Amino acid sequence: MEDGIDLVPTMSPSSLTMLPETVFAAPTSLALLDLEAEITALKRDLNAIILAHYYQESDIQDVADFVGDSLELSRRVAETSADVIVFAGVNFMAETAKILNPGKQVLVPDIEAGCSLADGCPPELFREFLDRYPGHAVVSYINTSAAVKAMSHIICTSSNAAKVVASIPADRPIVFAPDRNLGRFVIKQTGRDMVLWPGSCIVHETFSLKKIVQLRERHPNARLIAHPECEEPILRMADFVGSTSALLRDVRENAAQEFIVATESGILHAMHQAVPDKLLIPAPPESNCACNECPHMRRNTLEKVYLAMKNRGPEILLDEEIRLRALRPIERMLALS
Ligand code: 13P
Numbered sequence: 001m002e003d004g005i006d007l008v009p010t011m012s013p014s015s016l017t018m019l020p021e022t023v024f025a026a027p028t029s030l031a032l033l034d035l036e037a038e039i040t041a042l043k044r045d046l047n048a049i050i051l052a053h054y055y056q057e058s059d060i061q062d063v064a065d066f067v068g069d070s071l072e073l074s075r076r077v078a079e080t081s082a083d084v085i086v087f088a089g090v091n092f093m094a095e096t097a098k099i100l101n102p103g104k105q106v107l108v109p110d111i112e113a114g115c116s117l118a119d120g121c122p123p124e125l126f127r128e129f130l131d132r133y134p135g136h137a138v139v140s141y142i143n144t145s146a147a148v149k150a151m152s153h154i155i156c157t158s159s160n161a162a163k164v165v166a167s168i169p170a171d172r173p174i175v176f177a178p179d180r181n182l183g184r185f186v187i188k189q190t191g192r193d194m195v196l197w198p199g200s201c202i203v204h205e206t207f208s209l210k211k212i213v214q215l216r217e218r219h220p221n222a223r224l225i226a227h228p229e230c231e232e233p234i235l236r237m238a239d240f241v242g243s244t245s246a247l248l249r250d251v252r253e254n255a256a257q258e259f260i261v262a263t264e265s266g267i268l269h270a271m272h273q274a275v276p277d278k279l280l281i282p283a284p285p286e287s288n289c290a291c292n293e294c295p296h297m298r299r300n301t302l303e304k305v306y307l308a309m310k311n312r313g314p315e316i317l318l319d320e321e322i323r324l325r326a327l328r329p330i331e332r333m334l335a336l337s
C-alpha cells in the first residue's frame with residue numbers, strides 16, 4: 001500500500017514460484033480497466049485536481065485538469081480549492097505543491113521521480129558551498145529539494161529567472177543554483193555577475209550541436225527554439241530561448257512553419273495539438289538514444305496516476321520546519337511574477 005501499488009502484493013523471490021496464476025492476474029485486470037473513466041470518477045470522489053507538466057506522457061496530459069510549466073503549475077496549485085492534489089511531474093514540483101498547501105493531500109504517481117538538477121545539489125553540500133559566499137543572496141531554481149529551497153532567499157523558474165535576479169539590489173552579490181546553463185544565460189540577460197553551482201540537466205545536455213547544424217542545413221527555414229537548460233553553444237545559436245510554456249507560445253505565435261525543438265520531447269504533444277499543420281522536429285541527442293526523454297518524468301504512467309488516487313499514496317510529506325523555511329522564498333517569487 002505504501003508505494004501505491006497494492007494490487008501487486010509484495011513477494012519474496014521464493015514465494016514467487018509457488019503462487020497461483022491468479023495472483024499475477026492483477027496487472028492484467030488493471031489493463032482491462034477504462035483508466036480515464038476510473039480516474040474521472042476518483043477525481044470527483046476525492047475532490048481532486050490533477051496537475052501535469054508538459055514533459056508527461058500524452059495520456060497523462062490528456063486526463064489532467066491543468067498542464068503547464070513549473071511556474072504556471074506553482075501558481076495554479078497556490079489557488080486550488082481541491083482537497084487532493086495529484087501531481088504528475090517530478091518530486092520537486094509535488095514538494096512545492098505541498099509547501100504551498102500543507103493542509104491538502106499531495107499524491108504522486110511515483111515517489112522515485114527525481115530530477116538530475118535537484119539530486120545533484122544535496123543540502124549538506126549546498127550548505128558548505130554557501131558558507132564560502134557569506135553575504136550573498138541565494139537564488140535557487142525551483143528544480144531543488146525543499147531543504148535547498150529552505151536555504152534560499154528567493155526561488156525562480158525558467159520563465160522568471162531574469163526577473164527574479166534583476167529584483168536583487170545591484171550591490172548584493174548572488175549565488176545561483178543549481179543549473180549553470182540557466183545561470184549563464186541569466187548572467188547574459190541581466191548583466192549581473194553570479195556565483196554558479198555547477199549543476200546541469202541530463203536531458204538538456206544531450207542535444208548534439210553538430211546534428212542540429214546538419215538539421216538546419218536540411219531545413220533552412222526552421223526556427224531553432226531551446227529551453228535555457230541547454231548548453232551555451234545551442235542557446236547562442238537558438239532563435240528563441242524560453243521555458244516550456246514560452247516555447248509552446250512561440251510555435252503558436254511565430255509565423256514560421258518549421259521548428260527544431262530543443263527540450264524534452266513530451267512538450268511536442270501540446271505543440272502538435274496547438275499547431276497541427278506546422279512541422280515540429282525534436283532536436284536530436286548526441287547518440288541514437290531516447291535521451292531527450294526525461295527518465296524521471298517518464299517514470300509516471302497513467303496506471304500509476306490511477307493507483308495513486310485509488311490507494312491515496314504515495315503521498316508527499318514534509319518536515320514542518322523545512323516547509324515553513326522553504327515557503328518564504330517561494331512566496332517571494334510568486335509575489336514578483
Ligand atoms: P519549465 O520551467 O519550463 O517547466 O522547465 C522545468 C524543467 O524541469 C525543465 O527541464
Ligand code: SF4
Nearest residue numbers: 115116117201203294
Ligand atoms: Fe530535471 Fe532535466 Fe528532467 Fe527537467 S528534464 S525534470 S531538469 S532531469
